[in-house]
Amino acid sequence: MEVDRESMNRCGGNTSDLEEEKCSDNDFGSSVLGTQEYWENVYQRELETFKDIGDVGEIWFGEESMNRVLRWMDKAKIPENAAILDIGTGNGAFLVELAKSGYKNLTGIDYSAASVELARSVLLAEDLTDVTIKEMDFLNCQGELKGFDVCIDKGTFDAIILNPNNTEEGKRLYVKALRAALKDQGFFAITSCNCTQEQLADRFKEGFELVQQLPTPSFQFGGKTGNSVTALIFKRVV
Numbered sequence: 310m311e312v313d314r315e316s317m318n319r320c321g322g323n324t325s326d327l328e329e330e331k332c333s334d335n336d337f338g339s340s341v342l343g344t345q346e347y348w349e350n351v352y353q354r355e356l357e358t359f360k361d362i363g364d365v366g367e368i369w370f371g372e373e374s375m376n377r378v379l380r381w382m383d384k385a386k387i388p389e390n391a392a393i394l395d396i397g398t399g400n401g402a403f404l405v406e407l408a409k410s411g412y413k414n415l416t417g418i419d420y421s422a423a424s425v426e427l428a429r430s431v432l433l434a435e436d437l438t439d440v441t442i443k444e445m446d447f448l449n450c451q452g453e454l455k456g457f458d459v460c461i462d463k464g465t466f467d468a469i470i471l472n473p474n475n476t477e478e479g480k481r482l483y484v485k486a487l488r489a490a491l492k493d494q495g496f497f498a499i500t501s502c503n504c505t506q507e508q509l510a511d512r513f514k515e516g517f518e519l520v521q522q523l524p525t526p527s528f529q530f531g532g533k534t535g536n537s538v539t540a541l542i543f544k545r546v547v
C-alpha cells in the first residue's frame with residue numbers, strides 16, 4: 310500500500326522523550342489520510358489483492374504493535390469473554406490475532422465499506438465466524454457502541470486528526486464516542502505514530518486515567534532519544 314508516511318508522522322518522529330518537542334495534537338496539518346475516500350480506495354485495492362493472492366495487506370506499525378497490546382492484555386488478565394472493540398479495524402488483522410489468543414467477544418468497526426468487506430473475508434478465511442464487523446463512522450455512531458471492556462485503536466486516531474474538514478471537532482467527537490463505548494473502568498489501548506504520550510494524555514484527560522505506557526522501540530537522532538510509535542493504556546473513569 311502506498312502511504313503518505315510523512316503525514317502519519319507529522320511531529321518528525323514520535324519524540325515522546327524529548328522535552329522540547331511538546332507540540333499539541335492541534336499542531337498537525339491536514340492530509341488525505343484523514344479522508345474516508347482515501348481509506349475506501351486503499352481497502353478497495355487491498356480487497357482485490359486479498360481475493361487474487363490472499364495477502365491481507367498492510368499491518369500498521371508491524372506485528373509487534375499487536376503483540377505488545379496482547380502481552381499487556383495477558384498481564385492485565387483481561388478475561389477471554391471481555392467485550393473488545395477494534396476502532397477502525399482496517400483489514401481486521403488485529404481481530405484475527407485477538408481471536409487466536411482466545412478472545413471470544415470481538416467487534417470491529419470501520420467507516421470504509423471495502424475495509425469491512427476485507428475484514429470479513431480475512432476472518433472467514435481463518436474460519437473465525439463469530440466476530441462482529443460493522444460499517445460505522447466512529448465519530449457518528451449514534452450511541453450504538455457501548456458496554457465494551459476494552460477498546461483498541463491502532464492508527465485510527467492518527468488518521469482522524471489529519472482530517473482536513475473537522476480536526477478539532479473530530480477529536481472532540483472521538484473522545485465522546487470512546488467515553489460512551491467503554492464501561493466504567495474499561496481500558497483503552499491506543500497505538501499512535503503521530504502523537505506523543507503527552508499529547509495523548511492531554512487529549513484523553515477527561516474521563517480517562519493513563520495507567521501504563523507500553524515499551525516501544527526508540528531511536529536516537531542528534532543525541533536525542535525518541536520513539537517511533539507511542540502505545541498507551543488508559544482506564545475509563547467517571
Ligand SMILES: C[S@@+](CC[C@H](N)C(=O)[O-])C[C@H]1O[C@@H](n2cnc3c(N)ncnc32)[C@H](O)[C@@H]1O
Nearest residue numbers: 348369397398399419420421446447463464465
Ligand atoms: C491507519 S489505518 C489502521 C487500520 C487498522 N487499525 C490497522 O491497524 O491495520 C486507519 C483506519 O481507520 C479507519 N477510520 C478512520 N476514520 C474513521 C472513522 N471516523 N470511523 C471509523 N473508521 C475510521 C480507516 O478506514 C482505516 O481503516
